[in-house]
Amino acid sequence: MNDTAIPVIDIGALRRLDPAGSRRIAAQLGRACRETGFFCIVNHGVPEAAIDAVFEHAETFFALSVEEKMKLSLERHSRCFRGYAPLLSELADGKRNPYELMEFSVEFAPNHPDVVSGKPMHGPNLWPALPGYREALTCYIGHMVGLGFDLMRGIALSLDLQEDFFRLAFNDRPFWQFRTAHYPAPKDLPQIASIPASAEKLAQTEIGDYSCGAHTDYGCLTMLLADSPGLEIQTRDGCWTSAPTLPGAYVCNIGDMLQYWTGGRYVATRHRVNTACERLSLPFFFQPDYETLVVPLGQVRGASNNASAPLQYGPYAFRKYQEIYPGARLR
Structure with a gap:
């Protein structure tokens, strides 16, 4: 597979709710989800000014x-x-990654019942005291939630489901996660290797050879922008290829949860970051509601030979984050 095997899909008609155009785009999305698990999208509707503002604020924060x-x-x-x-x-x-990041998710006030009761992964975000930072990211997140629902509507159509299938399954409140990530230049890696681990478990863990080690995303849908190349995708024959870099285009991929939901019909593809220069990236993870019960589609449609059990998304995500951040303090 080379760069051209990852399709570039214009989703304008999907956003406009054009029935014929939406079906055409859904077919393209379905093919990409079956064959590579990756696709690029253009005409996505996220304003360039909103994107630029997030990159600028991310750069300012990481320079602190x-x-x-x-x-x-x-x-x-x-x-x-x-x-x-x-x-x-x-x-x-299984290895420590030489990059830094900020994690954000759905905002819950400290007095929210789910926070007071100690429900995992529920709480307030931690915002830097930088002018305009919170406002810029909040604006961008709003656009990304809308884009996520647009793409999931297309994916639903590609599976011959009602177009609002995933919106209803998400209870109209996706438990999204958003990162701003900074990858230092390779020339800085010798100094990075000398940084002590923040937890005993991490101290026993090897530092990875790549900016971010090979993995599949654990959720449903990832939408990524980056200011420079570096993303690599593993092909079905085990080789690695560079993801295309198109100005203003999102690189999207499906995760383990959508593979599970579709009974393996759509595939989550391993990928990694191998950057040759300093890099900023903005991955947005569009996930089901914490309470969503994911029932594999064979069971939804009444098939009797689907052995996969229904899975509640929230506890699954919590376990994954415990693996990602072994040094985190938990409830």
């Missing part, structure tokens, strides 16, 4: 001192996987 960023430490100050994760604190492919 380590001491300043650690005031928002995910491990020290959050019990719901929100905040700043420093270099080498996150795991992929």
Whole structure:
């Protein structure tokens, strides 16, 4: 597979709710989900100004001192996987990754009943005290939630489901996760390797050879923008190929949960980051509601030979995040 095997799909008609155009785009999405698990989208409707603002604020934040960023430490100050994760604190492919990031998810006030009761992964975000930062990211997140529903509507049509199938299954309240991620330049890696681990379990874990080790995403749908190349995708024959880089286009991929939901009809593809220069990326993970019960489609349609059991999304996601952040303080 080369770069051209990852299709570029214009989703304008899907966004306009054009029935014939939506069916045509759904067919393209379905083919991509079956064959590669990856696709690029253009004409997505996310304003360029909103994208630029998030990149600018992310760059400003990551330029702060380590001491300043650690005031928002995910491990020290959050019990719901929100905040700043420093270099080498996150795991992929069983190894520590040499990049830093900020994690955001659905906002829950400290007095929200789910927060008070201690429900995992529910709580407030940790926002930097930078002018305009929270406003810019909140605006962008709103656009991404809308885009996520647009794409899931197309994916539903590609599976011959009602177009609102996933919106209803998500209870109209996706439990999204959003990251701003900073990958240092390779020339800085010798200094990075000397950084002590933030937890005993991490101290016993090897540092990875890549900016982010090979993995599949655990959720339903990922939508990614980055300011430079580096994303690599594993082909069915085990080889690695670079994902295309198109200005303003999102690189999208499906995750383990959508593969499970479709009974393996759609495939989650392993990928990694192997960057040759400093890199900023904005992955947005569009996930079901915490309470969503994922019933494999064979069971939804009444097939008797589907052995996969229904799975509640929230506890599944919680387990995955415990694996990703072994140093995090939990409830």
